Amino acid sequence: MLASSIIDASLTVQNIAFRPGGPSVSFGVSVINRSNQFASFQLEIKAAGAGEQSNWYQLSPDVSTAKSPGDRTDFQVEILDSPLPDFVGIVNLMVRVFSPHLSEERRLVLRLTLEPNGELNLLRIGLPTKRFQVYPRNVVDIPVTVKNVGSQPSEVRLQCAELESSWLVGSCERYIEIPANGETTATFQCQPPRADRVPSGDYLFIIIAKSHVGSIVEVQGILEVLPVGFMQFEVQPQQQCIPPKRPWLPNWRSRSSTFQLMFKNNSNLLQTLDLEVRGQDAKRCQIEVSPEKPVLPLGEITSTNLTLSPRRPWIGWPRKLKFELKPWLSDPRLGSSDPATQILFLKVFPIVPLWLLVVLLLIIAAAVFRPTPITHLAGVNAVRLSGTSGRSPLVMSVSDDCSIRTWGVTDWGTLTAQGSLSKGTLAKTCTDAQPNSSKGLLAITQQAIRSLALIPVKNNQVFAGLENGTVQVWDINTGKGLYTLKDPKDQTSDRILDLMFTRNSLTLYTSYGSGTIRSWQRPRDVRFDSKPAKVLKVPDRFAYQAWSLALSPDEKILVSAGQFKRLVLWDVANSQPRQLKLSDNAQNRGENDFFWDVSFAPNTSILAASDSDGYVTLWDLSQCQKAARKASPKEQLPQQSCEERARWKVSNTSVRNILFTPDQRWLISAGDDGQILAWRLTANFTPDLTQKPKQIATLSSRITSLDLIPKEQGVWIASGSDDAQVRLYRFNPDE
Structure with missing residues (x-):
């Protein structure tokens, strides 16, 4: 009672609001001297949770003059700044009234509301990356980090905006509490709909964070929906006639x-x-x-x-x-x-x-009988010569008409159909045409045959690469089908473009239209395993049609060549690919540019390749620089530079086949111009262009395949061409 009667103090207001950065606010304190002596008075103001600093307010007057008993002193307090930097909310101010002349003091409490400043934001928000990638129907996590830089805990509402709400797993909002000067991570899960409902592309999203005191921040990101799916292509029916119905009378x-x-677009890419x-x-x-x-x-x-x-x-x-x-x-x-x-x-x-034509032909046939020659019913894709198969000598050929034919070589060097299908097995080929005779037919398949190889040493089995990616095997002497090879993991119809055996016949390599290379193994005198031992592939963005294979004489390097003028050197031991670097003058490397054939000179490291621009190029693979380090997928395959021995123009059109003679003296070429030429080679494997090439044959149609074997003083050369014909030539360079 005595203390309260000495100093009597009161506030003009009990609550006051202040916005940092805005105009100052003030309140008054009235003090009455209830003592019985003269006394001066002072004020001291402290904010709960603040330090000792006092520069956030100003007093007027600083100290009152001495007042007689019963007199009154009015103080004015002006708030200039926030006593708690970066704080938004209510803080209690303790106003202490005291006198140096009196032993007592008086304390008053005022509630100060600190409002948020429009330029002050106590929240920070961030994403680990600005771009998130996801496939349709897959879920991607979008972690959001929110930091509270204020000195007080904060309640924050997170909202994911701009994206379709149906893409978000659960709610598009999150409520989190963040301690003072702390941070918290919240996660939004996003699952785009299936591919046919959302196109592939970039989708903007915004994460908005709002605190309970009104602070708002946001951050933007990109959700990239990745491309997925395929384009289905059908034609029904695939065969038609003109006219649709065959008339009995002329129809013009x-x-x-x-x-x-x-076309069915089973992808998320809009296509034209x-x-x-x-x-x-x-x-x-x-x-x-x-x-x-x-x-x-x-x-x-x-x-x-x-x-x-x-x-x-x-x-x-x-x-x-x-x-x-x-x-x-x-x-x-x-x-x-x-x-x-x-x-x-x-x-x-x-x-x-x-x-009407039949009647005319019958009349002509009655006068002149001319037997129909035995040929393939479509263009010939591959020919192979054998001298040790049991039907010596023998030529084998395959065609787009899905047949394998065998030809014997007469004493005059001409071909005659040899052998025939078993009785009752003659059937239409895939061209829907009936062969005019079973003579010379070893087998008929249901797919066009692209490549052919005879098993080395015994030469008693023939391997055919089909359009649908299977390898079928027959016994040459009996005509019996033995077995089929097909990678069980390959569900495509990836056509086989070339076959290559090792010398011991225990390993078979097959190349495909996708650029894939498969290696098949077998124990001695046993059939090949039904699963490939290795599958060699370049990255998808470097895929190409692998038209030809060549195995170095030491069988350590496998070369595959084809589309985009790509020559890939495979290390047989570790299956690592590297691309042979071409010289700057080897132009035209687009989708329609090819290396059609590759071949090693016998018992050397000299590699030859023929291309769609009409050139033949020779490299020495024993003179190669160290292979470049593996490049990233966005760059290119590892490059290796090897010595280019020669590059010369052979034709104005594609050169599809090249072969070295066993004596290494000649290189035989053939291609779209229908010419088979023999080019003389010097001792260091460069063409002797001072002499014209020897012309072995000139045809009116494109030559698609060549093969040769030694024969007496020269070589036998077999050719297959687009006119469905198989031909044989004898080449004696000394004549």
Whole structure:
């Protein structure tokens, strides 16, 4: 009672609000001297949780004059700054009233509300990366780190904005508590819908953080939906006729046929389609695509009409035209369509019905009998010569008509069909044409045969690489089918372009249209294992059609060559690829540029390659620089430079085949110009261009395959060509 009667003090307000950075606020303190003596008074103000600093407020007056008993002193307190930096909320101010003349003091409490400053933000927000990648239907975590730089705990609401709410797993909001000067990480999980509902691309999202006192911060990020899926391509039916129904009388009105092409976009890439019609027959037709450049929406089937208008002859035999359709997608990130191409057949009948021609032919046949020669029914893809198979000498050939034929060599150097299919097994080939004779047929498959190889040493088994990626094996002497090789993990129809045996016949290499190389193993005198021992692949972005294989004489290096003029050297021991670096003058390395064939000179390190620009190039693989270190996937395959011995022009068109003679003196070349040429080589394996090449043969059609074996003073050379013919030549360089 005595203390309260000496100093009587009161506040003009009990609550006051202040915004740091804004105008100052003030309140008053009234003090009455209740003592019985003169006394002066002072004020001291402290904020709960603050230090001893007092520069955040100003007093007027600092000290009152001495007052007589009963007199009153009025103090004015002006708040200039926040007593608690970076604090938003309510703080209690303790106002202490005292006098140096009195032993007592008085304490008053005022509630100060510190409001947030518009320029002050106590929250910090961040993402570990600005870009997040995810496939459709997969879940990606988006961790968000929020930091409270204030001196008081903060309640924060996080919100993920801009993205579709259905993409977020759970709620699009998170509520978190962050201690003073602490940080907390919250995670949003995002799951885009399936591929046919959301296109691949970048999607902006914003993470917004708002504290309970009004502080707001945000951060932006990108959610990249990665491309996935494939483009399904179908043509039904794949074979049509002009006219659709064969008439008994002449029909000149049917001039075209329309195929319906179906495309289903099973990906998340919006595509525009360009259709390329390939093949020799395409050059003789008028082609119309409607619509010309169809748009393929996600998850939908789009129909396109392809109209072919060939020239119909008035009289003659029906022609079966073959076309290869290649869709080109506007966005190639997922590769080509599935399948990459489709084969169409169009049978064109003459305007005058066939029965009239048959009558005419019967009349001619009655006068002159000319037996039909035995040939393949389509272009020849590969030929092989054997001298130790039990049918010595022997030529074997395979074709797009899905047949394997065997030919004996007469004493005059001509070919005659040898052997035949077992009785009752003669069937149509895949060209839907009936062979005119079973003579010379070793086997008929249901797929076009691209490559052929005879097992070394015994030469009693033949291995054929088919269009659908299988290897079929037959016994040459009995004609019996033995077994089939197919990688069980390969669910594609990846055509086999070349086959290569090691000298001991225990390892078989196969190359494919995708650029894959497979190695098959077998114990001695036992069939090959049904699973490949190794699968050699370059990264997908460097994929190419591997048209030819060559094995170095020491069998330590396997060379694969093909599309984009790519030469890949595989270390057989560790399966590591490196790309042979080409010289700057080896131009044209696009999709339609190829190394068609590679071959090692016998018992040397000299490698020869022929290309689609008409050149043959020789390298010495014993003179190579150390291979470059493995490059990142965004760069290129490891490069290796080797000494280029020679590069010379052989033809104005593609050179598809090259062979060294066993004596290393000659290189034999053949290709699209129909010429088989022999080039003399010097002692250091460079062409002697001072002399013209020897011309072995000149054909009117493209030569697709060559093989040779020693024979007496020279070599026998067998060729296969687009005109379905197999031919044999004897080359004696000394003649």
